Amino acid sequence: MHLDPRLSFLSGPSVMAQLMRDKDWSDSAVGPPQEWPQALRSVVNLLLGSAFPMFVAWGPQLAQLYNDAYLEIMGAKHPGGLGRPLLENWAEIRQDVGPLAEQAMQGHSRYLENLPLRMRRGRGEGEEDTWFTFSYSPVQDESGAVAGMFCACIETTRTVLAERDLRARSEWLQTLFDQAPGFAAVLRGPEHVFAQVNEAYRNLVGGRDLIGRSVADALPEVVNQGFVGWLDAVYRTGEPFIGRAVPAVISRSTGEPPYEAFIDFMYQPLRDAAGRVDGIFVQGHDVTEQHRSREALRQADRQKDEFLATLAHELRNPLAPIRSATYLLRSPAAPAEARNRATEILARQVDHMARLLDDLMDISRITQRRLVLKRERLTVAAAVESALEAGRPLLEAKRHRLQTNVVDPDACLDADPLRLTQVLSNLLNNASKYTDPGGRIAVDARQSGDSIVFTVSDTGIGLSESAIRTMFTMFAQEQTALERSEGGLGIGLALAKGLVELHGGRISASSEGPGLGSRFVVELPAAPAPVAATAASPAAASAAARPRTVLLADDNSDAAEALAELLRLEGHVVHTAAHGLQAAEMAVALRPDVIVLDIGMPGLNGYEVAQRIRAQAWGAKPLLVAATGWGQEGDRQKATAAGFDRHLTKPFDPQRLVDLVGES
Structure with missing residues (x-):
C-alpha cells in the first residue's frame, strides 16, 4: 500500500x-x-x-x-x-x-x-x-x-x-539496634572509626560524640587497656574475639573521676562483597552489678569458711583449760589451792563459751528481726559505768590508760541496758585487743541535740579504708587485726551495728590510717529523765528469802545435778527427774513451787509436761521455767503457748535460775 x-x-x-x-x-x-x-x-x-x-x-x-x-x-x-x-x-x-x-x-x-x-x-x-x-x-x-x-x-x-520498604526496614533495624538491651557499635576501617552506635553504648561512655571518630580518639583511656589491640587483631585475622567480665576503666565526662565497669563483649568482623574485613561489629553488656554480686558472694563464702574455722578454733580453745581443770578436780592429790584455780578456770571458760553462743544467737535474731529489746530509762552515767565494768578486766590486764569524759551524766535514753552494755563493752574490748599494752583508750559520752553520743577511741593499730567499708558486715576482720587477734568470731561489730539500729541509732568508725588509732561513734535517741525507782517492800524481801520446793527435769543428769546443788546451797528443796513422764508423775506427787523443764526429753517433751501440769486444778500455781538450747523467738512463743512462765536459753547463767526461784 x-x-x-x-x-x-x-x-x-x-x-x-x-x-x-x-x-x-x-x-x-x-x-x-x-x-x-x-x-x-x-x-x-x-x-x-x-x-x-x-x-x-x-x-x-x-x-x-x-x-x-x-x-x-x-x-x-x-x-x-x-x-x-x-x-x-x-x-x-x-x-x-x-x-x-x-x-x-x-x-x-x-x-x-x-x-x-x-x-x-x-x-x-x-x-x-x-x-x-x-x-x-x-x-x-x-x-x-x-x-x-x-x-x-x-x-x-x-x-x-522499594526504597520506602528498604528505608522502613533500615529504620526498623536501627530501632532494634538502638533498643537492644546491650551496647552495640559498628566500626569501619583499620582505625576503627565509629559508624553507628546505640543508646546503651553512648550511656556506657558518658554520652560522648563518637560518630566519625576512631576508638583511640573518642575513648583515649581504653587504648592501654587492651581493647584497641584486640580490635586490631580481629581486623587483621578476621577471627572474632569474646571477652567475659573484662574490667574497663572509663571516664564518663570531663572532670569526673574514672569508674571501673565490667563488660561481656564480642568483636565480630564485618566483610565487604569481596570477603575482606572492612569493619567490626561490637556487641556486649555491662555486667558490673552481676560481677560485683558474684564477687560479694565469693567474699561472703570466703568469710563463711574463715568464720567456721574461727568458730572451731574459739570453741576448742576453752575446751583445753576445761579439760585440764576437770583433770585437776578429779585428782585426789590436788591441793585446795589448785582446786580453787581449777574452779575459777571452769567458770571463766564456760562464761567465754556462753558469750560466743550468745553472740551467735543474737546475730541470728537480729538478722531475722526477732530480737526484742527490753527498753527502760537509764542515764548516760549508768550506761558508761556498766560498759566499763564489763570491759575493765581486759583493760587492766593490758595496763591501758583509760580516760572517761561523761559530759552529761544525767542525760537519759530509752534503751535495753543489757544490749547497750553489750554494744559499748564490745567497742571497749575491740579497742583493748588492738591497742598495745600501755596505750590510751578514751570513752566520751555527751548529749548533742536530740541524740546521746558515745565515742570510744584508742591509740591502736588503726583502720584501712577497706576495713572501714566492710567492718560492720558479718565475719569481717582486717588481716592486720587477725594477726593480733585475741579471740572472737568477727561478728562483734556486726552485732553492735544491729543492736544500735534496733535502738533507732547509728554507729560509725573512722581512722587516720593504719597505726594511727581508731574512733567509734554510737548515736542513740535521747529520752526524758528516768522516773525514780521505788524500794522493795520488806514483805517482798521476806518472800524472796523463803525456801522453795523445786523440781528439775533434764535427761542430762550432770546438768540437772549441778543446778540442783546450786539451788540446795540457797536453801531450797530440790528434786530431779530424768525424763518427761517421770517429771509429770513427780509434779503430781510433790506439787512444787517451781518446775524447771528441759524441752527435748524422751517420753514426754517439756511442752507436753507443761500442758499436763497446767491442765490440773493445782497446776496454775507453780512457776514453770523452760530450760532449753532452742532460743529463737518462735521457741519462746511455743513455750508461752504451752504454759511456761519463763524461758532460759542454755547455756544460761545459773544465777538467773537462782533469782527466778527466789522471786517465785
Missing part, C-alpha cells in the same frame, strides 16, 4: 505510528495528520522513534499524542485517549499536572522527580498511588510561538516503594 508523502513522519512499524495513520481524526481538535504543522510533525516523529515513555500535548486543548512506551502508563485509557485533551485523560490528577502544563505553555520548563500521583488507569474502579519522574517542556511552532508541550517521563513507583 502506497503511503501518503504527507504522512512520512508516521512511517515505521510502531503500534502508535500505525494507529495514528489509521485513526479517524475528524472529532479531534488537532485535525488529520496530513494537516499537522511541521513543528508537531517533528516532535511526533521524535517520540515515535524513542523507547522512552513520551507524549506531546498540542494546541489550546492540549490534545495528547504518545508513543508505544507510554502505553503501559495509559493502561485502559488507550486507545480512546489518543488525541483527547491531556487534562481529560488525567482528570483525577488535574490539580497536580494542570499547573505544570500551564507553566510549560507559558514557555517554562519543569523537571520533577518522584512526584506522587494518585491515578486511575482504568484497570479497575479504584485509584492507585504512583510516582513519576518527568519533565514538561514548551514546543514552539514555525512562528516561534508556544503551540504545545513535550513530556518525557518514567514511572518510578516500584523504585519508590
Whole structure:
C-alpha cells in the first residue's frame, strides 16, 4: 500500500505510528495528520522513534499524542485517549499536572522527580498511588510561538516503594539496634572509626560524640587497656574475639573521676562483597552489678569458711583449760589451792563459751528481726559505768590508760541496758585487743541535740579504708587485726551495728590510717529523765528469802545435778527427774513451787509436761521455767503457748535460775 508523502513522519512499524495513520481524526481538535504543522510533525516523529515513555500535548486543548512506551502508563485509557485533551485523560490528577502544563505553555520548563500521583488507569474502579519522574517542556511552532508541550517521563513507583520498604526496614533495624538491651557499635576501617552506635553504648561512655571518630580518639583511656589491640587483631585475622567480665576503666565526662565497669563483649568482623574485613561489629553488656554480686558472694563464702574455722578454733580453745581443770578436780592429790584455780578456770571458760553462743544467737535474731529489746530509762552515767565494768578486766590486764569524759551524766535514753552494755563493752574490748599494752583508750559520752553520743577511741593499730567499708558486715576482720587477734568470731561489730539500729541509732568508725588509732561513734535517741525507782517492800524481801520446793527435769543428769546443788546451797528443796513422764508423775506427787523443764526429753517433751501440769486444778500455781538450747523467738512463743512462765536459753547463767526461784 502506497503511503501518503504527507504522512512520512508516521512511517515505521510502531503500534502508535500505525494507529495514528489509521485513526479517524475528524472529532479531534488537532485535525488529520496530513494537516499537522511541521513543528508537531517533528516532535511526533521524535517520540515515535524513542523507547522512552513520551507524549506531546498540542494546541489550546492540549490534545495528547504518545508513543508505544507510554502505553503501559495509559493502561485502559488507550486507545480512546489518543488525541483527547491531556487534562481529560488525567482528570483525577488535574490539580497536580494542570499547573505544570500551564507553566510549560507559558514557555517554562519543569523537571520533577518522584512526584506522587494518585491515578486511575482504568484497570479497575479504584485509584492507585504512583510516582513519576518527568519533565514538561514548551514546543514552539514555525512562528516561534508556544503551540504545545513535550513530556518525557518514567514511572518510578516500584523504585519508590522499594526504597520506602528498604528505608522502613533500615529504620526498623536501627530501632532494634538502638533498643537492644546491650551496647552495640559498628566500626569501619583499620582505625576503627565509629559508624553507628546505640543508646546503651553512648550511656556506657558518658554520652560522648563518637560518630566519625576512631576508638583511640573518642575513648583515649581504653587504648592501654587492651581493647584497641584486640580490635586490631580481629581486623587483621578476621577471627572474632569474646571477652567475659573484662574490667574497663572509663571516664564518663570531663572532670569526673574514672569508674571501673565490667563488660561481656564480642568483636565480630564485618566483610565487604569481596570477603575482606572492612569493619567490626561490637556487641556486649555491662555486667558490673552481676560481677560485683558474684564477687560479694565469693567474699561472703570466703568469710563463711574463715568464720567456721574461727568458730572451731574459739570453741576448742576453752575446751583445753576445761579439760585440764576437770583433770585437776578429779585428782585426789590436788591441793585446795589448785582446786580453787581449777574452779575459777571452769567458770571463766564456760562464761567465754556462753558469750560466743550468745553472740551467735543474737546475730541470728537480729538478722531475722526477732530480737526484742527490753527498753527502760537509764542515764548516760549508768550506761558508761556498766560498759566499763564489763570491759575493765581486759583493760587492766593490758595496763591501758583509760580516760572517761561523761559530759552529761544525767542525760537519759530509752534503751535495753543489757544490749547497750553489750554494744559499748564490745567497742571497749575491740579497742583493748588492738591497742598495745600501755596505750590510751578514751570513752566520751555527751548529749548533742536530740541524740546521746558515745565515742570510744584508742591509740591502736588503726583502720584501712577497706576495713572501714566492710567492718560492720558479718565475719569481717582486717588481716592486720587477725594477726593480733585475741579471740572472737568477727561478728562483734556486726552485732553492735544491729543492736544500735534496733535502738533507732547509728554507729560509725573512722581512722587516720593504719597505726594511727581508731574512733567509734554510737548515736542513740535521747529520752526524758528516768522516773525514780521505788524500794522493795520488806514483805517482798521476806518472800524472796523463803525456801522453795523445786523440781528439775533434764535427761542430762550432770546438768540437772549441778543446778540442783546450786539451788540446795540457797536453801531450797530440790528434786530431779530424768525424763518427761517421770517429771509429770513427780509434779503430781510433790506439787512444787517451781518446775524447771528441759524441752527435748524422751517420753514426754517439756511442752507436753507443761500442758499436763497446767491442765490440773493445782497446776496454775507453780512457776514453770523452760530450760532449753532452742532460743529463737518462735521457741519462746511455743513455750508461752504451752504454759511456761519463763524461758532460759542454755547455756544460761545459773544465777538467773537462782533469782527466778527466789522471786517465785
